[in-house]
Amino acid sequence: MIKSVCFFIFIFAFAMNLNAQDLSKHQWKDRLVLIIAQEKNKKFQQQLTELQKHQQSLKERKLVIYQIIAEKYSTGLAEENWKNSIELFQKYKEEKSDFRVLLIGLDGGEKLDQTKILSAEKLFNTIDSMPMRQAEMRKNK
Template sequence: MNLNAQDLSKHQWKDRLILIVAEQKNEKFQQQLTELQKHQQGLNERKLVIYQILPEKYTTGFEEENWKNSSELFQKYKAEKSDFRVILIGLDGGEKLEQTEVLSAEKLFNTIDSMPMRQAEIRKNK
C-alpha cells in the first residue's frame, strides 16, 4: 500500500511540507510544534503544511485528532541516529533542509525565502 508516499506527492507544486518525525512525543517534538504554532501567518504565507510523524501514525497540521495509522512515513523519514528529525520539503518535492534539532521559525523562513520559487512568489504578491 503506497498511500503515504501518495499523500505527500499530492502536495507537489502546491505546498511546502514540514515533516516532524520522532520516536515518540518527546520534548523536541513538542518544542518544534510550539515553535511553529507561534508563526501561523508565516507558515500560511509560505504555503507550509505540517506533518507530525510518529512510528505507528501521522497527522497533518496541529490537530491532536485525525491521526492515520501507518508506519510508512516514519520508516521513510526517521533519523538514523536520533529520535527526532525535522525536514523541509520544497514545492518540487525535494528535501531542502533537514536537522535533528528543533528548527527555529526564523531559520525555516529564511531558508524558504531564499529559494527562487519563493522569491518569485514574493515579487508576484507585491
C-alpha cells in the same frame, strides 16, 4: 491454490498502498515540514510550539506540517485526525537520532534536514531565499 495466494497478496498490497500517505500530492502546491520522532517527546512538542506561534507566516509560505511518530501521522498542528501508518516514519526517520525535522520544497526536494529544533526564523529564511519563493513575493507586492 497459487492463484488464491497471489490474489490475496495483490489485495493486501493494494490495501496497504491505499493506506499509505503519498507526499507527492503536495508537489508544486505546498511546501512540507515533516516533524519526525519515535514518540511525542520533548523536542517534538517544542517544535510544534515553535511553529504554532507563526501560523500566518506558515500559511503565507504554503507550508503543510506533518507530525510523524512511529505508528501514525497527522497533518497540521492540531492534536487530532491521526492516521495509522508506519510508512512515513520508516521512510523519514533518522537512524542516529530520535528526532528529525525535514523541509521539502514545492519541487518535492529536501531543502533542510536537521535533528534539533528548527527555529521559525531559520525555516522562513531558508524558504524566503528560494527562487520560487522570491517569485511569489514579487508577484504578491
